[in-house]
Amino acid sequence: MLQIKNLHVNVGDKEVLHDINLHIDDGETHVLLGPNGSGKTTLLMTIIGFSNYTVTKGTITYNGEDVTTMHANERAKRGIGMLFQRPPTISGLKLGKMLTAISRTKQENILELAKSVHMDKFLERDINKGFSGGEIKRSEVLQLMIQNPDFVMLDEPESGVDLENISLIGTTIGKLLEKDKHLANRKKSGLVITHTGYILDYLDADKGHVMCDGQIRCHGNPREIIKEIKQRGYKECLKCRHA
Amino acid sequence: MPSRITIPELSKVDQERLAQSGIDLSMANRCGSFLQMDQDVVHAECSQEGIEVLSYSRAFEKYAWLKDYNWKLVSPDKDEVTKYVAAQKDPRGYVIIAHKGSSNILPIQACLYLGKDQIQHVHNIIIAEEGADLHIISGCMSGAQVSKGGAHYGISEFYVKKNAKISFTMIHNWSENIEVYPRSASVVEENGVFLSNYVCMQPVKKVQMYPTATLKGANSVARFSSIVIATPGSLLDLGSRAILEGVGASAELITRAITKGGTIISRGHINGKTAGTRGHLECKGLILKDGIIYAIPEIEGSVVGTELSHEAAVGKLAKDEIEYLMSRGLDEDEATATIIRGFLDVQIKGLPEALQKQIDASIDVAERSGF
Numbered sequence: 297m298l299q300i301k302n303l304h305v306n307v308g309d310k311e312v313l314h315d316i317n318l319h320i321d322d323g324e325t326h327v328l329l330g331p332n333g334s335g336k337t338t339l340l341m342t343i344i345g346f347s348n349y350t351v352t353k354g355t356i357t358y359n360g361e362d363v364t365t366m367h368a369n370e371r372a373k374r375g376i377g378m379l380f381q382r383p384p385t386i387s388g389l390k391l392g393k394m395l396t397a398i399s400r401t402k403q404e405n406i407l408e409l410a411k412s413v414h415m416d417k418f419l420e421r422d423i424n425k426g427f428s429g430g431e432i433k434r435s436e437v438l439q440l441m442i443q444n445p446d447f448v449m450l451d452e453p454e455s456g457v458d459l460e461n462i463s464l465i466g467t468t469i470g471k472l473l474e475k476d477k478h479l480a481n482r483k484k485s486g487l488v489i490t491h492t493g494y495i496l497d498y499l500d501a502d503k504g505h506v507m508c509d510g511q512i513r514c515h516g517n518p519r520e521i522i523k524e525i526k527q528r529g530y531k532e533c534l535k536c537r538h539a
Numbered sequence: 540m541p542s543r544i545t546i547p548e549l550s551k552v553d554q555e556r557l558a559q560s561g562i563d564l565s566m567a568n569r570c571g572s573f574l575q576m577d578q579d580v581v582h583a584e585c586s587q588e589g590i591e592v593l594s595y596s597r598a599f600e601k602y603a604w605l606k607d608y609n610w611k612l613v614s615p616d617k618d619e620v621t622k623y624v625a626a627q628k629d630p631r632g633y634v635i636i637a638h639k640g641s642s643n644i645l646p647i648q649a650c651l652y653l654g655k656d657q658i659q660h661v662h663n664i665i666i667a668e669e670g671a672d673l674h675i676i677s678g679c680m681s682g683a684q685v686s687k688g689g690a691h692y693g694i695s696e697f698y699v700k701k702n703a704k705i706s707f708t709m710i711h712n713w714s715e716n717i718e719v720y721p722r723s724a725s726v727v728e729e730n731g732v733f734l735s736n737y738v739c740m741q742p743v744k745k746v747q748m749y750p751t752a753t754l755k756g757a758n759s760v761a762r763f764s765s766i767v768i769a770t771p772g773s774l775l776d777l778g779s780r781a782i783l784e785g786v787g788a789s790a791e792l793i794t795r796a797i798t799k800g801g802t803i804i805s806r807g808h809i810n811g812k813t814a815g816t817r818g819h820l821e822c823k824g825l826i827l828k829d830g831i832i833y834a835i836p837e838i839e840g841s842v843v844g845t846e847l848s849h850e851a852a853v854g855k856l857a858k859d860e861i862e863y864l865m866s867r868g869l870d871e872d873e874a875t876a877t878i879i880r881g882f883l884d885v886q887i888k889g890l891p892e893a894l895q896k897q898i899d900a901s902i903d904v905a906e907r908s909g910f
Contacts, residue, residue, distance in 0.1 A: 369870045369874075371866075373868055378866060384860045387823075389877060390881070393877070
């Protein structure tokens with residue numbers, strides 16, 4: 297589904313990502329771990345296509361098509377979606393109006409979907425204005441439910457969310473990634489950034505990667521990697537050259 | 540329901556522009572109408588019980604007491620505009636009186652149409668008597684044939700009595716060669732509410748106005764909302780002023796201003812003269828193409844216990860907001876229009892749905908032409 301080869305990314309004049317290689321197959325969910333500032337969000341923002349993130353070398357291929365230079369909306373149309381960790385506040389733009397704009401000709405019942413993530417009371421509120429951490433995440437999940445992407449990137453879906461809402465968000469994201477389907481029938485893929493690993497209780501991730509200093513340094517079983525990090529921190533990763 | 544208004548001499552283009560200015564010739568969603576074309580009053584009627592729509596001259600024939608409301612809030616000597624209108628031997632314009640306890644759900648429409656190269660002058664008096672609830676939409680426009688230039692001088696005096704309410708929504712639809720000089724003032728008595736909404740999305744040479752609301756009564760309220768776009772060559776010199784005199788009086792002055800190359804001067808002044816009064820002034824500006832937005836918010840408090848605030852911000856469209864919407868599948872133009880649409884979306888408390896829809900429709904027209 298997603299193939300990243302030899303990817304180098306600049307933010308401004310500074311190279312932030314160096315020689316990233318990643319392959320995610322249909323139906324797979326991968327986890328991206330790493331210390332703050334290691335480049336995880338930069339990778340996701342580059343894949344979604346924000347213009348501040350300049351690819352200087354390498355390619356991003358999605359379903360066999362080179363999307364490296366495509367605008368974000370073209371990538372979205374092809375099935376790439378993202379839950380943002382810190383989405384912007386848009387004054388005056390009501391969440392409900394944005395959802396209507398996203399849904400286009402799709403006939404989803406926005407109100408019913410909003411109720412399912414307890415966001416029905418927020419449809420007349422400006423997007424993200426005064427939202428709590430959990431409300432922002434539920435708003436993002438709701439947008440993704442309507443967008444219904446095939447490849448879902450999640451940037452710290454559990455940060456700022458209380459335990460009760462982690463369950464709601466996790467279960468909903470699990471459905472988005474077709475975790476309720478049999479493995480053989482699962483087509484949707486995901487790439488998840490997490491620090492705590494709580495979200496993995498709902499996502500059943502297949503592979504884990506550790507990013508340090510703008511490079512992917514390590515691959516392996518996600519739960520084992522998290523356990524390792526919890527015990528030893530990221531210091532070992534900095535030494536690790538398994539990648 | 541009042542009968543349909545027919546204006547055979549009006550071209551289809553102008554009829555369309557009338558509709559864009561909020562004028563419904565079918566009268567399906569209006570309870571009354573006043574229509575003045577140049578200096579000719581061609582229509583004045585209202586089917587709502589307790590509410591009268593009269594031409595200025597007819598109103599003074601009918602009610603001698605109207606002299607007590609004439610030039611009482613706006614001084615005839617204020618400036619060249621007021622002097623010009625005051626000097627007219629045959630004054631035009633309308634008088635709308637909502638008698639005690641009356642109310643209209645469907646608004647009254649007042650249309651001032653400028654069809655010739657000249658100065659159109661009007662003097663309007665609007666009175667909501669005790670407990671009355673009056674909603675007016677005023678569509679002001681010029682015809683496509685006004686090519687060399689014209690001007691509109693309009694005096695409006697609003698009287699909101701005890702427990703009464705007036706909402707006045709003015710939609711301007713002029714053209715590049717028209718100058719417009721409204722001179723308005725209102726006085727609001729105890730528990731009265733005055734809502735003044737102004738929408739100008741189309742080109743105009745110059746608009747200059749600074750309506751003033753004096754909140755004399757206890758717990759009286761005034762809200763001014765302006766939504767404007769300045770195209771190249773347009774000068775919009777707009778302001779609104781609230782004088783808080785009654786205990787518990789409050790005012791809100793909200794402006795959303797976009798320049799696409801024109802100049803907007805957004806003035807505002809709230810004067811808190813009595814303890815227990817509140818006022819807030821807000822101007823947000825968006826510069827889409829090089830132009831000028833000059834925000835001049837003034838708050839003036841002179842007693843302990845008045846609470847006044849203001850916020851003003853002028854900026855550009857944020858790239859991260861556009862790309863955020865693009866990442867949800869909207870193309871750049873759609874994302875930009877969606878954000879601008881949100882920026883202009885001022886939901887006005889207390890405004891009937893029909894009038895809010897009319898404001899939205901004006902924004903729709905601007906959106907269809909790519910803002």
